[in-house]
Amino acid sequence: MTGPDDELPPITGGSGEPPEIRFLAGPQPRGFELMHALRIFFELVRGVRTLHFVGPCVTVFGSARFGEDHRYYKQARALGALLAQDGFTVMTGGGPGIMEAANRGAKDVGGRTAGCNIELPHEQAPNAYLDRMVTFRHFYVRKVMLMKYSYAFVAMPGGFGTLDEISEAATLMQTGKIEDFPLVLVGREFWGPWIEAMRTTMLAAGSIDESDLGLLHLTDSIQEAAALIRDAATMRFGVSYAPKVKRRWWMGEFGALRRE
Secondary structure (H helix, E strand, O other): OOOHHHHOOOOOOOOOOOHHHHHOOOOOOHHHHHHHHHHHHHHHHHHHHHHOOOOOEEEEEOOOOOOOOOHHHHHHHHHHHHHHHOOOEEEEOOOOOHHHHHHHHHHHOOOOEEEEEEOOOOOOOOOOOOOEEEEEOOHHHHHHHHHHOEEEEEEOOOOHHHHHHHHHHHHHHHOOOOOOOOEEEEOHHHHHHHHHHHHHHHHHHOOOOHHHHOOEEEEOOHHHHHHHHHHHHHHHOOOOOOOOOOOOHHHOOOOOOOOO
């Protein structure tokens, strides 16, 4: 599907570098700044149009580097199945590793999946278990989409990207920009030392409060994680099995399973 983002002429940096690098490298000519701002806007519009009908989601974060034989992959796959059985669409970053595992687990039980992929210098190919998928150029637009449609967030073991996503979700809740949705960290052995480090540094220095740490739910049990999410979604946020939102033909909202 051709979206509004595709209608704009290509822009590149003066030395051929990706325009994202040039955009973030200080002031640029006004025409370049305007064109890039429009690209960001249309990328956001494309994400909203693609994901509008995905239903209530749970976003699963985690490393792209774990193969299907790894215990974290197997755990994420089982978690995806539990979330799908509870009626959630399992949303991920759309790539391999933990992202693939969670989407795959949802498809194992006939559930729905969505992916917000990212365009990288070394391309991250979307996994094969996505009903709806959109690829973004900008991490910040991608993160908006990963947050916008979810009633909970689950962090499996991961690297810098996973830390960024956890911190983004926690900051949005801490500052009142989104509701206090469940933010579950699965893996005490992996995440426990990080939480303890925050307790002995940030909390001790007064830069965060005990209530801020309380936003993070640490567990080894995917069953506990799924139950926490299910109870919060139904009791606190009123998620139900109501009829799906109707598509409007005059807005071009058909072809729901197409990839963008």
